[in-house]
Amino acid sequence: MSIAVEGVSKLYGNQKALNNISFKVGKPEIVGFLGPNGAGKSTMMKILTTFIQASEGQVKVNNFDVNQNTMDVQKSVGYLPENNPLYLDMYVKEYLAFNAQIFNVSKARIQEVIELTGLSPESHKKIGQLSKGYRQRVGLANALLHDPDVLILDEPTTGLDPNQLVDIRNLIKTIGKTKTIFLSTHIMQEVEAMCDRVIIINKGNIIADKKLHELHDGKEQTVIVEFDYRVEDAFLKKLPKVKTVTNTHGFVYEITFSTSEDMRSHVFDFAHDNQLKILQLNQKNASLESLFRELTSN
Structure with missing residues (x-):
């Protein structure tokens, strides 16, 4: 097991x-x-990387x-802290060579990474010149x-533009094919794009x-339906197990049901019975962001 808490x-x-x-x-x-x-989150990551006990x-x-x-832990873990401390006056290869000496790894490894x-x-530039x-x-x-077998990344995509986000995301996904990656982030879309699993913590407890x-795969689902004619919300709320009805625009409605059962057949029958196309x-699919808000709202 790579990490055991x-x-x-x-x-x-x-x-x-x-x-x-x-x-x-x-x-x-x-x-x-x-x-x-x-x-x-930060407390747990500092414990994992031996900064605190x-x-x-x-x-x-x-x-x-x-x-x-x-x-032994420090030698077997790769850590990218949120503030990513770098020597801005050093060249990229110079900085990596400096750290390679600390880790006692070969110069060939520098070119590999x-x-x-x-x-x-960009490897010929000073770090301070880089985006x-x-x-x-x-x-x-x-x-x-x-x-290292384990990478611990604290907010690795914070402050990046959309193109940079895609690049770093793809890089992390590639590395994650052979290593364990434990990452903290506030960007829910990145979690959905990169992660196999999520651990959500709130007030010191895993929830x-x-x-x-x-x-x-929860107990709710949202169906998006567009009719050829406007329908009063009150009529749609007569559908079984309806929780909310929202007319988003035009004749498009988002209907949330309090069940995991596929309710599209019920919506279809409703349209047929009321002569709607x-x-x-x-x-x-419910977004991770909405699930996160729901779980951490208390």
Whole structure:
């Protein structure tokens, strides 16, 4: 098991940042670690990377105890912190060579990570001359230098433009085919695009730990239907198990049902019985963002 967290709590004075949480992450797997500000995400990541110790519980990374085998954990983990500290006056290759000496890895590995992270076109420049997207690539290249089995990435896509987002997302997905990636982010669309699984934490407690597709298999569904004529919401609310009806525009309606049963046949029958034509009829998957809001609203 790449990451094993068992009964971990963390106290800051009288405040409990983490409350007896447990989870495991295998290899290869890309796991999104989500939660509102102050939920305990950064605290957990600092424990995993040996920056701080838990008050209670046990944490192992690559089968090394983070308290008893600190150096082994650090050698086997690649870490990209949120602020991505870099030496801006150093050239890309110079910076990676500097860190390669610390990790005691070969010079050949420097070129490997440059190519892997798509840094080749910018590798002759000073880091301070690079865009934020390329600086993130430098951070990822540095995290990969010693070929760790586990990558821990704290907000790896924050502040990137849409093109940079796509590039970094694809890079993380490629790396995640052979490694364990544990990442924190506030961008729900990126989680849906990259992750196999999500762990949601709120007020120090894990409130969801599921494969991404399982989060969408809930007890609700939304059907989008377009008729050829306007229909009063009150009539649509007579459909079985209707929760809400929204006329989004024109003759298009979003109908939310409190069931996982496919309700499109009921909408079709409603149209037939009321002599309406259906111009479109689709299911709408609940977004991770809406699920996140629902789970963390209390």
